[in-house]
Amino acid sequence: MSDHHDPHTGLHSEQGALAGEHPGRVSDPIVKVHDLAWLEFEKPDLTKAELFAHAFGFTTSVRTVDELHLRGTDLGAPCVLIRRGRRSAFVGPAFRAADSTDVVKLADATGRKAAKLPESLGGLAVDLVDPSGLRVRVVSDTHELAAQPAQEPLTFNFGHAAVRANAAQRPVREPARVQRLGHVVWQTTKYRETLDWYLRHLGLIVSDFLYYPGQRERGPVMSFIRCDRGATPTDHHTLALALGPANRYVHSAYQVADLDSLAAGGEYLREHGYHHSWGIGRHIQGSQIFDYWRDPDGFMVEHFSDGDLFDNALDPGWAPMKASGLAQWGPPATKDFLGIKPGPQALRELRTVVNALRQDNEFDFERLRGLLKVATS
Template sequence: MSDPHAGLHSEQGALAGEHPGRDRDPIIKAHDLAWLEFAKPDLRKAEEFAVAFGFTAALRTDSELHLRGTDPGAPCVLIRKGPRERFLGPAFRAADGRDVLRLANAAGVSVTGLPESLGGVGTTVLDPSGLPIKVVADMHDLPALPAQTPLTLNAGAANRVNAPQRPLREPARVQRLGHVVIQTTRYRETLDWYLRFLGLIVSDFLFYPGQRERGPIMSFIRCDRGNTPADHHTLALTLGPANRYVHSAYQVADLDALAAGGEYLLDHGYRRSWGIGRHIQGSQLFDYWRDPDGFLVEHFSDGDLFDCTLEPGWAPMTASGLAQWGPPATRDFLGVRPAELITVAHGLREDNEFDLHRLRGMLKAASS
């Protein structure tokens, strides 16, 4: 019998008894990722990078900065002034206020009104790693902004005649927030929590080479919108020696917007972490950058869309398996740096899923 995953989105599907990738009776089904929240000490510096990266400021005060894309809806990123840079957590959009109330009742927490600048209601729950997760609904929708139009391509047909291509070296205009990647020391418990509380479903599982029998260590997770397609992943969750933000991704119009926008960032002294390339899980064109506070952010375009019918794929995690094409994954992107040794040492001393076997698997994956 042929494997339906072969040549589709993963090397193979699940084996008997492996994680199904979804909860049978979730509390709610989150509709999308609404925004991400950060604290940073220098809002002016944060905005300078944000504009170069392709955001537009939707709100600017002495203590807060809201960044948006060109698509209508809520801001993509909320930055609050704080003594040090840190990730404060994501906000997921519920279908409506009734889902917010249903989740709050299940978690034993309250529903509150959001600030007038955002509108709507929300509740905050903690995932098993202790990360605050907001679930929100009924916010004000910002109107659409002028968008960057994908270039017309002569791909097998004369679609463009007497009109040379000259994409400007300018910021790629961010359209919307796509996904966030989070590392946890309690991967399985945290995964099950997101599937149960937010109704997310797994698109792809990764496991360490030679350790499949111990279960997955990373999952790319999408929103369950039924027959309406959703991004291959809205959340990616990975096992590691500490609970932390890994990166977030923002959609742009096409490869030219991504590449020309990258040249603009380089011209203005910003640092590329890894790219340009095309991923395997999710298929996105990607380009990763470090902002001035060290946070990893991604431009992406042309990602996969799945409906609720597709079951999870399974594949080994390898550094070379992170992209179909592109330069080798960099040490910066993989997090291979001296400071990480201290984090690993602390992680191994804690009571969590990251043990010596998982450390060996991580090292093998990073070098394969």
């Protein structure tokens, strides 16, 4: 018998909540959104943004002097909207409501006004602001872009189950064709307040909670949150929230057909000089096969495939947060992915931590010790 210690021991979150811990949902939310619709950014150079987007696997659905809409192959709205701005910034997510009645209901409950979206998108929207200051848009009845030809998954011979004969595997080294937007990850200094806001206003439910090792009694510091569509399974997480020293975008994720399209697409990005952050591997929470890249403005984006789908019958899992717990297999998480890469980025992060500790929020010295322990685990 080997005495090798498995670093994943105890990190899978099939373990449930203890008495008195957060239930991961509310009983009577204002509405229940159905999915993410799109993400909105501002960038000064739309040409550079579009070149990367095509290499990453998007196609352009709208291009003007001041606006760029990027889509996947699935039927529906564009995945990403980019407007020309003086600096690069994440503006916020847009969630899709079941119908316009829910948009109006949410507007009435929050004292906001529902308004028509531009004709290029169509439909109705209400703009909210979460406790961290992020603009959150909820939309309905937007125009649907027709589906485009998708990348076909390869046919696999699994073990002795041989279904492919007299045919070789030769995946083309080309951009992975993005199918759809999967999720966005947001960091906040007001994690618990922000979490409860999303559960209450948008009817989201928690799939998994993470807590700092040795600090479970203080509550979770990260949650993977899905849409509640009853018995219809949805992505393990549409939104992930994490406690941290600043309110900021962490990354967004886009589904591709399979591992080969993800890997060949990554080689295409590498050959064209784009910055690889971390991967390829398979996550624990959500189970996705992942590969992380940075766009020319430094925003982290993820290709993923084969993610978990849950209906509303599953209660949240609980697990300690560790860097070794980010993947079931794959290379160790990089310093770039963890945000601790030496250089200007690390100095900015240090200043951010110092400023956060001076303010009244959830990120205190004990939480900082927990975060440092995670980064070095």
